[in-house]
């Protein structure tokens with residue numbers, strides 16, 4: 406499929422939909438929802454985020470992953486299935502089965518989270534990292550709120566329906582680094598991958614990738630296709646929670662990171678940034694009444710977002 410068909414100008418969507426109290430360009434917001442559902446993703450240009458801020462976030466990612474292993478241990482993710490917090494070393498997280506994951510990552514949650522506090526690198530080592538990430542997290546939340554508004558229109562539910570279920574911003578921001586690796590090592594995806602086939606378990610994911618390539622999505626026809634996006638373009642997908650809320654009427658986008666198709670014997674390093682939007686912890690991730698008729702069976706159990714998140718985490722650590 407032509408990559409341009411996946412690409413939306415978010416400033417256009419936002420002004421056409423959100424500024425119009427009586428509903429805006431439904432065709433555009435519906436097309437966004439349909440593309441996310443069938444193709445597994447969309448690419449959003451002009452999200453309203455300052456482009457230099459996104460580039461700075463990549464810069465901080467590079468600086469963090471360049472730290473030595475002893476320093477990284479200081480803020481390392483524990484072995485227990487907490488929500489994602491802190492540094493996960495190469496191979497520590499298992500995504501998409503049991504294959505060895507050639508990636509390292511760093512995760513953080515909201516600023517004031519007494520239940521699951523963030524694990525920060527020492528300020529003396531990465532001065533300014535924490536304040537930048539806290540601000541970036543908040544800026545991403547503003548994009549999320551606008552995006553949920555567009556989705557509410559596209560899915561035809563009253564405005565505020567999805568936003569109210571995300572009011573606590575209990576989201577996760579993740580920096581990812583895929584080190585250089587011999588292409589041959591990734592040849593058998595049952596043994597080793599960059600990031601194996603999976604769906605994210607939150608509601609929506611907003612992702613930025615550097616030009617190294619290799620991110621692929623599976624469409625409803627089962628075909629996998631590589632996403633070509635610039636570093637300040639947001640790749641957006643539904644996660645499992647949206648699939649659950651809508652009783653499967655909307656589909657979480659299956660994705661993975663492979664060695665880029667053009668790669669030779671050696672696959673260069675790759676950086677990405679993911680913002681996982683999550684429902685408030687006390688919110689149910691069972692089927693919402695507006696997406697199910699009386700005669701239809703619920704495909705998904707009525708459990709709280711926090712319990713669902715922890716259960717899914719158990720499969721990863």
Ligand SMILES: O=C(O)CCC(=O)C(=O)O
Pocket residue numbers: 579581600605612614620660661662676677678679
């Ligand atoms: O690195 C990427 O582009 C994808 C990362 C991803 O899928 C994830 O962290 O869930």
Ligand SMILES: [Fe+2]
Pocket residue numbers: 603604605660
């Ligand atoms: Fe993912």
